[in-house]
Amino acid sequence: xxxxxxxxxxxxxxxxxxxxxxxxSSSIFNTWLWYKQEPGEGPVLLxxxxxxxxxxxxxxxxxxxxxxxxxxxxxxxxxxxxxxGIYFCxxxxxxxxxxxxxxxxxxxxx
Amino acid sequence: NAGVxxxxxxxxxxxxxxxxxxxxxxxxxxxxxxYRQDPGMGLRLxxxxxxxxxxxxxxxxxGYNVSRSTTEDFxxxxxxxxxxxxxxYFCASSYSRGRGNTIYFGEGSWLTVV
Numbered sequence: 001x002x003x004x005x006x007x008x009x010x011x012x013x014x015x016x017x018x019x020x021x022x023x024x025s026s027s028i029f030n031t032w033l034w035y036k037q038e039p040g041e042g043p044v045l046l047x048x049x050x051x052x053x054x055x056x057x058x059x060x061x062x063x064x065x066x067x068x069x070x071x072x073x074x075x076x077x078x079x080x081x082x083x084x085g086i087y088f089c090x091x092x093x094x095x096x097x098x099x100x101x102x103x104x105x106x107x108x109x110x
Numbered sequence: 111n112a113g114v115x116x117x118x119x120x121x122x123x124x125x126x127x128x129x130x131x132x133x134x135x136x137x138x139x140x141x142x143x144x145y146r147q148d149p150g151m152g153l154r155l156x157x158x159x160x161x162x163x164x165x166x167x168x169x170x171x172x173g174y175n176v177s178r179s180t181t182e183d184f185x186x187x188x189x190x191x192x193x194x195x196x197x198x199y200f201c202a203s204s205y206s207r208g209r210g211n212t213i214y215f216g217e218g219s220w221l222t223v224v
Contacts, residue, residue, distance in 0.1 A: 030210050031210035031211050031212070033212065033213065035215075040218075040220075041217055042114075042200055042215040042216050042217040042218045043153075043200070043215045044215075045212065045213075045214060048210070048212050050210035088152075092211040092213075093211075096141040096160070096204050096205075096206050096211050096213075098204070098211070098213050100152050100153045101152070102150070102151075102152045103152065
């Protein structure tokens with residue numbers, strides 16, 4: 001499958017720290033999406049990006065669509081224990097085809 | 111506020127049995143799809159549909175069947191379950207509107223084949 005390069009694979013951080021993760025692709029796309037998945041649940045959409053350079057926030061979460069259209073990052077500020085989960089990116093072009101990153105597992109240590 | 115609803119949440123099957131995972135969405139999305147999620151493999155597309163009456167194969171279609179008789183429903187059938195089909199299955203619906211595409215997932219179905 002056409003997986004995205006997502007890094008890091010896992011993170012262990014102290015509560016209150018900021019977190020940054022990113023996804024890169026060799027091709028350009030017109031949509032970047034970021035999801036969070038908690039154990040036993042389905043992926044939940046956090047942020048959707050549709051334009052190169054777009055910077056969007058959702059509470060403590062901020063994501064940006066890279067100006068080259070080949071990458072995106074997600075930042076979480078002042079992490080809290082409920083931020084624990086797997087975060088993954090998705091990209092899409094026309095035709096409603098989606099490709100997903102393999103995820104970043106986040107552990108927040110109180 | 112239902113979104114994408116899939117059932118059952120958990121299922122144990124014996125090898126060779128058949129079953130259907132149900133999926134419904136109430137967002138009037140034209141696209142629906144089924145993914146399986148396995149450790150280290152990420153989400154892999156099984157089958158998808160671009161509208162009622164139209165379905166197509168994804169990356170890993172073998173052993174699965176789908177139909178799309180209505181916009182809302184997109185069931186996934188396991189024809190003869192095999193242990194390799196032990197996985198977590200997600201139904202999703204998506205749309206394309208001007209700015210771009212967005213996909214929404216159901217809560218998942220955990221399937222074990224013994």
